[in-house]
Amino acid sequence: MIILALDTAAADCAACLLDTETDRVLARVSETIGKGHAERLMAVLDACLSEADMKLTQVHRIAVNIGPGSFTGIRVGVSTARALAVACGCQCVGVSSLGALAAQHSPRLKGCVALATIDARRGEAYIQAFDAEGEPLSEPSAVRYDELERLAMERQAVAVGSGAVAAGIAAPRMEDNVAIETIARLGAVAKAETSVAPLYLRAPDAKPQAGFTLARA
The missing domain is CATH 3.30.420.200 (Nucleotidyltransferase; domain 5)
Structure with a gap:
């Protein structure tokens, strides 16, 4: 099974393709941008597909980071994952950060x-x-x-x-960010009926990003 993972819940805008049969990461593209995920996500996705020499129609399941995290980033990621899953006729699952x-x-x-x-x-x-x-x-x-x-x-x-x-209480030598490969691997074993909805734990700090439109797959 080919998993496409997307993560826009924090500073990174990331995509990853994982082959579950070999547990091999076929491609990984990540940009640390802080803001502006809506403008960069499709370009990051295209770069990831290009690196793996694959088409979106070859993906069997899309896994997306549902948060918690950035209100706007989560909204962009979940909306995109849902739309792409409909476009390519594949499953979509959510993974908690x-x-x-x-x-x-x-x-x-x-x-x-x-x-x-x-x-x-x-x-x-x-x-x-x-x-x-x-x-x-x-x-x-x-x-x-x-x-x-x-x-x-x-x-x-x-x-x-x-x-x-x-x-100031973090354990030493521990990475503090979610790895996109982890989203992919957890997405591979998530139940197909897992609800794909943003996980918001408080009201947004700012208004949602204006002008977000999803390019056609």
């Missing part, structure tokens, strides 16, 4: 609980706890930085991600 963080750090945590965190700005972080198998132990929520250390200690968890970095 918090679940992806926990999954990519799990091998290094040696059975410890992972407290996945994403910097939400304004002194807050999005968080969710996961066990060693990647199963959620709590619902995703938004908390203040000063609550993170207490929550990690209560659960005897290792805090990972950009929220922990912002709060």
